Amino acid sequence: MKRFLVLVMALVLLFTGTEYALADNETASANTRDGGELVIMLDPGHDATHGGAVGGGVIEQQAVLKIGLYLRDELNKYENVKVYMTREGMDCAFPNTIGVPEGSKRCNEARVAYADSVEADVFIALHLNSYTNSTPNGAIVYVQNNNFSPEAGKISQELGQCIVNRLAELGLKNGGIFQKGSAADTRPEEYYYEDGSIADYYRVLRYSKKVHMPAMIIEHAFLSNPSDVALVLSSEDGLKALALKDAQGIVDYYGLTLKEGCVAGELPDIQQVPETQTKPSPEPEPQPEPESTPEPETEIETQIPEETETEMIPEETEKVEEPTEEDTTADDLDASSEPKEFPWGGIVMLVVMFIAGGIGGAVGVRYYLKKQSAMHKKDEE
Ligand SMILES: [Zn+2]
Secondary structure: OHHHHHHHHHHHHHHHOOOOHHHHHOOOOOOOOOOOOEEEEEEEOOOOOOOOOEEOOEEHHHHHHHHHHHHHHHHOOEOOEEEEEOOOOOOOOOHHHOOOOOHHHHHHHHHHHHHHHOOOOEEEEEEEEOOOOOOOOOEEEEEOOOOOOHHHHHHHHHHHHHHHHHHHOOOOOEEEEEEOEOOOOOOHHHHEOOOOOEOEOOHHHHHHHHOOOOEEEEEEEEOOOHHHHHHHHOOHHHHHHHHHHHHHHHHHHHOOOEOOOOOOOOOOOOOOOOOOOOOOOOOOOOOOOOOOOHHHHHHHHHHHHHHHHHHHHHHHHHHHHHHHHHHHHHHHHHHHHOOOOOOHHHHHHHHHHHHHHHHHHHHHHHHHHHHHHHHHHHHHO
């Protein structure tokens, strides 16, 4: 039935010449839980020409390609699944988007068009997140909203949630799913769907939605967060673990079953943070090496700051508030506390008086004695 529809649509396309006429009129992609073949388009973000983010010594377009290849191999173990990739190497797979204005955008549009051309049931973009400071961490999935094609939005959201839940099992923070609506104040022709509803912000989500194709962007972890990098991004095992969790999420949602004789990929043990933690254990004896001691410290630093930083913010605000309160009360206290101070002044006065009295007395006695002696002298004289 779908083939027939596509044929009809193709004829329509021929006559109208509108690129997305086919897609816009197409019925929502089958969820394939009805038993049909599930066609998955994996889209490792960016490429050698259209670069992504870099952080912690990890280059996004390289890391997400590895995730994509692991994910493809894992999904191929399941029945009724057909996996495509928008690229299987570092080169841009759509050369006509190289060296043209806004090449990255054209490339993303071409990736979606390719997915549509193979009748993909779902478009899964694989990315890594990055931020201007190192605090944000964890996995999040950008999903489509419910506008224009609620069916696509529903699948996007439900599948996205399944995947991010699985990713969190690796020890990553579960950032959940996010919908990001377009900014309506710029390029309005791009920011509304043809029915006037607010479009999805991200291009691959928007263009997929236009062809009723569920799509999502998996932001696996933060390149800008040292803990995320150490846990899953800086090692082959970590990248493989991410791919296996993506696969589990997809398997969860679509209820896929393994082909006969196939075994689900074994999750690498990434609980021990790679490289940094494996080094100190083999060399506990050569203590004089200064490298072995600082390394555990840096590990602790990468793990602790997340909690302490979030806890420190309220503490700091409390500290800011407290002094103002203390200032006003302190003034009152200062005024009332004066009498409570130890009466040094009184003691000094007493001592002075005592000394003065003593001196006075002594002078008086001496005067009396002198007088007496004088008198005696007088007497003597
Ligand atoms: Zn990216």
